[in-house]
Amino acid sequence: LKTEAYSRLFRNESSYKPKIKVGSSIIQEFKFTRKQIQQFAEATGDDNPIHLDEKAAQAVGLPGTICHGFLVGSIFSKILGTKFPGNGTIYVKQNMEFKNYVKPNEKLKAQVRVLSKIGNKLFLETKITNEKDDTVIEGEAEIINKKL
Numbered sequence: 001l002k003t004e005a006y007s008r009l010f011r012n013e014s015s016y017k018p019k020i021k022v023g024s025s026i027i028q029e030f031k032f033t034r035k036q037i038q039q040f041a042e043a044t045g046d047d048n049p050i051h052l053d054e055k056a057a058q059a060v061g062l063p064g065t066i067c068h069g070f071l072v073g074s075i076f077s078k079i080l081g082t083k084f085p086g087n088g089t090i091y092v093k094q095n096m097e098f099k100n101y102v103k104p105n106e107k108l109k110a111q112v113r114v115l116s117k118i119g120n121k122l123f124l125e126t127k128i129t130n131e132k133d134d135t136v137i138e139g140e141a142e143i144i145n146k147k148l
Helices: 004-008 032-045 056-061 067-072 075-082
Strands: 025-030 091-098 107-118 121-130 136-144
Touching: 025 075, 032 067, 067 075, 067 091, 067 136, 075 091, 075 107, 075 121, 075 136, 091 121, 107 136
Parallel strands: none
Antiparallel strands: 025 107, 091 136, 107 121, 121 136
16 A cells, blocks of 8 residues: 555655645745845836935835835745746736835745635735744735646
């Protein structure tokens, strides 16, 4: 009788993905450098000085430059499209509430948790916290993946 643990021994462990069900989750640690913030500003045209100029950011009461909110939230696209559930994922909907700013090189954790599953559609809780465990972004997403 083959068990799941036994089966994992005989396949490439890096390609093994657990079955995604309600309650399944993933946590991804990440950060954004000043160079990545600059590249995002160039790619989007959002050159608001609070993202690029220390003095301009401080003039509006910030401790220094901060990441674009959508740059930070874009980590969900990476997670959903490459890891959880991965290839073939179609991002249908995302809402995000921006709770705190993020400084360049600040260590962050993104969590995606399955709230419900209907056929090949997942409804997800999405959340990012900083190293103080303060919520930076929270929201919900909807995806489709025919492999589910």
